[in-house]
Amino acid sequence: MEVLLESGGEHVALVRINRPEARNALNGAVREQLARIFADLAGNEEIRCVVLTGTEKVFAAGADIRAMADAQPVDMMLRASERNWAPIKDFPKPLIAAVNGFALGGGCELAMHADMIIAGAGAKFAQPEIKVGIIPGAGGTQRLLRAVGKFKAMKILLTGEMISAQDAEAMGLVTEVVPDGEVLDRALALAHAVALLPPLAARKIKELVLQGGDLPLEAALVMERNAFQLMFATADQKEGMQAFIEKRPPDFVGR
Numbered sequence: 001m002e003v004l005l006e007s008g009g010e011h012v013a014l015v016r017i018n019r020p021e022a023r024n025a026l027n028g029a030v031r032e033q034l035a036r037i038f039a040d041l042a043g044n045e046e047i048r049c050v051v052l053t054g055t056e057k058v059f060a061a062g063a064d065i066r067a068m069a070d071a072q073p074v075d076m077m078l079r080a081s082e083r084n085w086a087p088i089k090d091f092p093k094p095l096i097a098a099v100n101g102f103a104l105g106g107g108c109e110l111a112m113h114a115d116m117i118i119a120g121a122g123a124k125f126a127q128p129e130i131k132v133g134i135i136p137g138a139g140g141t142q143r144l145l146r147a148v149g150k151f152k153a154m155k156i157l158l159t160g161e162m163i164s165a166q167d168a169e170a171m172g173l174v175t176e177v178v179p180d181g182e183v184l185d186r187a188l189a190l191a192h193a194v195a196l197l198p199p200l201a202a203r204k205i206k207e208l209v210l211q212g213g214d215l216p217l218e219a220a221l222v223m224e225r226n227a228f229q230l231m232f233a234t235a236d237q238k239e240g241m242q243a244f245i246e247k248r249p250p251d252f253v254g255r
């Protein structure tokens with residue numbers, strides 16, 4: 001298997017892409033395995049947060065160029081790769097990308113599917129599709145635009161040049177930059193901190209940030225208000241507030 005599912009500790013899953021001989025290029029097998037794993041994790045109540053990572057040298061070098069080089073448009077349509085992106089795009093729980101080395105093309109797009117990106121100081125990000133005669137095909141133009149704004153996005157998309165983890169952090173593409181050897185530990189620590197908090201509230205926050213950001217403000221605020229009120233139906237709201245009043249740590253159960 002090129003994608004490994006491991007325990008990341010209590011309530012945390014660790015998903016590793018492990019196809020080092022092709023720099024973790026996202027061929028059909030890798031994308032199918034990722035899709036299956038994320039679909040399973042979505043329905044697994046034990047899991048509250050997921051960390052997605054690659055190897056020490058590469059997060060993912062993009063779509064598999066060898067598997068696309070001779071393709072015709074109809075081949076690409078029949079591959080319907082959006083089917084395999086869907087379980088990651090729609091993953092309802094917090095997802096943290098731990099990026100060491102290269103996150104290029106589809107690899108950068110995959111990282112941008114996460115809710116937080118922890119990058120090693122030596123990590124490199126790019127959308128180099130233009131250099132091989134295509135354009136990003138898994139949301140790169142749109143998610144990058146929304147993350148960093150038009151003028152930074154245009155430079156990245158039109159030149160295909162790599163940007164450093166530090167520059168990516170400065171423009172808002174990366175949550176935190178840490179020393180290369182500490183990326184996974186930091187991502188897991190963050191995942192554990194999130195996993196201790198009420199999972200239903202975490203899901204709602206993710207839903208609101210992702211869906212609300214593309215709505216008119218008034219509509220998004222109504223959505224937020226409804227979700228806020230719904231939280232008062234959860235056992236974790238009662239527990240969180242009671243624990244505060246009793247000056248004890250809360251024990252959230254995800255209900």
Ligand code: CO8
Nearest residue numbers: 021022023025061062063064065066104105106128137138
């Ligand atoms: N596809 C297929 N094979 C790859 C890819 C790739 N994207 N990247 C690396 N490899 C293979 C190489 O062909 C090589 O194979 P072999 O040993 O058999 O010759 C092996 O991995 C090692 O590669 P390098 O020798 O180049 O390794 P380096 O460490 O010197 O360089 C790099 C690593 C910088 C990552 C370099 O390999 C590179 O630039 N790769 C291509 C990056 C790229 O252009 N990515 C964009 C691809 S297009 C894309 O992602 C479109 C997204 C559309 C999304 C929708 C569908 C998923």
